[in-house]
Amino acid sequence: MNTPNFIIEEMIEQAKISSNQNYPSSMGEDFFRESVARWNKVRYGVNLNPENEVTHIIGGKEGVANIARVFINPGDLVLCPNPGYPVYANGGTKLCDGEPYLMPLKKENNFLPDLEDIDAEILKKAKLMYLNYPNNPTGAVTPIDFLKKVIDYAEDYNFIIIYDNPYSEFTFEDYIAPSILQISNEHVELNSASKMFNMTGFRCGWVAGNADIIKGLRKVKSQIDSGGPIFIQKAVAKGLDLYTSQEKPDVIRKNVEIYETRRNTLVKGLNKLGWKTDLPKATFYIWTQIPEKFSEMNCMDFVKTLIDVGVIVTPGTGFGEYGEGYVRFALTQPIERIIEALERINKLLN
Template identity: 60%
Template sequence: DFAADTNTLIVYDNAYSEFFFDDYVTPSFLETNMNHVEIHSASKTFNMTGYRCGWVVGNAEIIAGLRKIKSQIDSGCPTFIQRAVMKGLELYDGQRRPDKVRENMAIYQERRDIMMKGLDELGWEVTMPKATFYIWVKSPEKDSMAFAEKMINAGVVGTPGVGFGATGEGYLRFAMTQPAERIKEAVDRLESLK
């Protein structure tokens, strides 16, 4: 309502559109009658972080304006990367979530489950995330930066929530980008901080 009332354009960064677990499905502006755009990325879905290739969908007039701006900012994504992304997109072939993507997400779900179970068993206050490969949890200590330093000394890296702004203080963010065995090891190391 706010966007419509104020003629505000919403650009939805939906880079994690395929990163959802259990019965949850990430929302999309394409499911509404809103006149906005959303941006998608190959970096998360196809494990192509650093290749800097994505796409925008939604309102054609807005996309035409973005295209003009983009043509003046850089020379575009290399063709070989675009071809690799096209191969990934061809997997969809009318499916909401192709088997290859589903298999990849199952790996991240296993990692999430290991970390969440481990933190819960350590007595941390946890809420199971529905999407993305990040876990956002309440820090066992109020000062997230100080606790993050303790974790580093124990050989575990987590991002202090205060790095995301004042309201993030007291929280930590973990990325589930390591193999399951390393995540189990991280939980074991966190136990030493009790």
């Protein structure tokens, strides 16, 4: 969907100002970091010092990858959810010659990693853990108690949690996604304007939390990039400033409601066709097991079969080996296309 008009208009106005055309600062402009800190205060009740506890990233992806450069030396272990956003294990861990340790996200555990199942020796060796709720690709959310438990583990075994929270506002009905910073300021949280304001193409995000971790990230990034355009930071700050409480401002609420209608249409439609699928509480993804009738197939072959009837979904293994047996729908098409897709799927199933 389109980026809201007020954001585009702000960006155009700001781009005309000559000082906004200069090199930005790699760590983000003062006004941007102040706006992120204020947002964290009204949205989560978390106090952050914009001087040293907030930094700009050129979208979440860049942050996920570069934060590993700060800490990961060859052979270091990184705990990565699997299925998971591929950049944790690849751009983050492997490109730093680290070793991903895959934490399976299984349906029977509500797609949360089973911490008890990880050997203590592995936990001792781990330097970082990536964690992401609301979750891509499963659409799962986390109870706050689980976050507390992970933080306790991190303290006991001395690893850093990189909490990736780009779907924090993509939640349905009355569910409100928590921030890890509400529990501890020992770790960091990433977020971005991509999903919040339909700004995937503008590349603007932030990291908030522990000052030492942020100091390291700033040091690495100061030698890699020169930040994001000031006029984009201005427009994102204008969006963040709409928040006056943890409630979503109208522009985001209306956007998410559209995705909610799409979610309901697709999930109800699939179940009606006999394809058992759960309703996620958050994200614009529907993560579902291959239907019974095709359960002998691997997910890649099933995806090809769906393509033959004109529907494209992502194979579960695109998010790692523990994604086998699943596919992911993205609700990024209008309702008419979703209904058309259901009709095509019907041809295959029935």
